[in-house]
Amino acid sequence: MKKRHHFLILFLLCFVGYSARSQQATETRLGTLPELSLHRGHTVHILSPEPIQYVDIASHHVSGDLPLENVLRIKLNEDTTQTEHLDYELGTITIVGDNFVAQYRLTVPLWISDTSIPAMLEIRPEHTRPLEISEIGLSRSQMKNLALGLLTKNVHRAVRSTRDYGVGIALNGISTIGDYIFLDVSFTNTSNLSYNVDELRFFIEDKKITKATNVQTVEIKPLWQYQPLTEFKKRHRNIFVLKKATFPGSKVLRVTLTEKQISGRTVNLKIKYGDILKADTF
Known part of the structure; x- marks a missing residue:
């Protein structure tokens, strides 16, 4: 009987450990996200393969809008009192389409050449994670x-x-x-x-x-x-x-x-x- 109890306890411990590792494996960390650099006076257009349903911008120093259903436009706020002493890291931007979610790491480099300033970013499949929401069914x-x-x-x-x-x-x-x-x-x-x-x-x-x-x-x-x-x-x-x-x-x-x-x-x-x-x- 004691052996049976020991086996059950060992099984539960193994299951809990496996669940913890599984949850840890599904986490997305800031350092692993693709980087998107912003620069004062420049706008970046993000092109989505699907209509954009939701956007979250972590930093209040960045503003954005949707001129088209599959185009997101973002830029640093023009208030120089807010942007002249910005940290390098501005957090994340999250974009959700009909069937995917994509995240990028927003940064403000201390110096960047004009030729390296991004103007348009196309969301690539490798930068997305599929959404499985049965209520949606077919996307638009x-x-x-x-x-x-x-x-x-x-x-x-x-x-x-x-x-x-x-x-x-x-x-x-x-x-x-x-x-x-x-x-x-x-x-x-x-x-x-x-x-x-x-x-x-x-x-x-x-x-x-x-x-x-x-x-x-x-x-x-x-x-x-x-x-x-x-x-x-x-x-x-x-x-x-x-x-x-x-x-x-x-x-x-x-x-x-x-x-x-x-x-x-x-x-x-x-x-x-x-x-x-x-x-x-x-």
């Missing part, structure tokens, strides 16, 4: 790449289409990946008036609606779309990403396009559940 950059692949395909025959008041909606195709549905939709306008879009909405509703029954309508918000839909004169093609949803054959997915005018033109396209079941897969 991944959705964009998949959408571009769909838009390069020629449309031979629409899955569903409708037209009213000279305005048409055509479902070119449906593709799925994981829990996501990609709808390839085209909008056409044969009238001489530009169509100013008020709303484009998606609903799950009963296929047949009678006055005697209670209508159950559930709106589905798109998770992402390839480009804004505000106005089109003749043609517009777009990709909309929805969270995968199941509904019985007695219901349909309705796409409703409304115009901004007082007597605005409204067009409805109904997609059957069978169409979604026949969707292509990436």
Whole structure:
């Protein structure tokens, strides 16, 4: 019995020691980070392969902004009373994208030649650590790449289409990946008036609606779309990403396009559940 207890105690000690070493191995220390040198009067642009979701700058001597979703601009503050006696080390800058986190060590060299002053830094894969967040699923950059692949395909025959008041909606195709549905939709306008879009909405509703029954309508918000839909004169093609949803054959997915005018033109396209079941897969 004593031998068994000694074995259990030894096992627990070994496990604790292994856990401590594992945690220590996952730490990132300042000295191991790639260095990014800043210089008074110069701006550094950091180019990210994905849209930047979060930035943390450890030093209040450094300011930054996002002129574009995948470009971070940083520089030393212009207040010379703060920057003339700076320490060499300014801490870290942390940049988080859809699927990665990157950190750099900010420094202010006492002397640096003009030819060595960095102007642009591209985030390299070896400087990043992947993020595994199941709630995010597909990132926006991944959705964009998949959408571009769909838009390069020629449309031979629409899955569903409708037209009213000279305005048409055509479902070119449906593709799925994981829990996501990609709808390839085209909008056409044969009238001489530009169509100013008020709303484009998606609903799950009963296929047949009678006055005697209670209508159950559930709106589905798109998770992402390839480009804004505000106005089109003749043609517009777009990709909309929805969270995968199941509904019985007695219901349909309705796409409703409304115009901004007082007597605005409204067009409805109904997609059957069978169409979604026949969707292509990436």
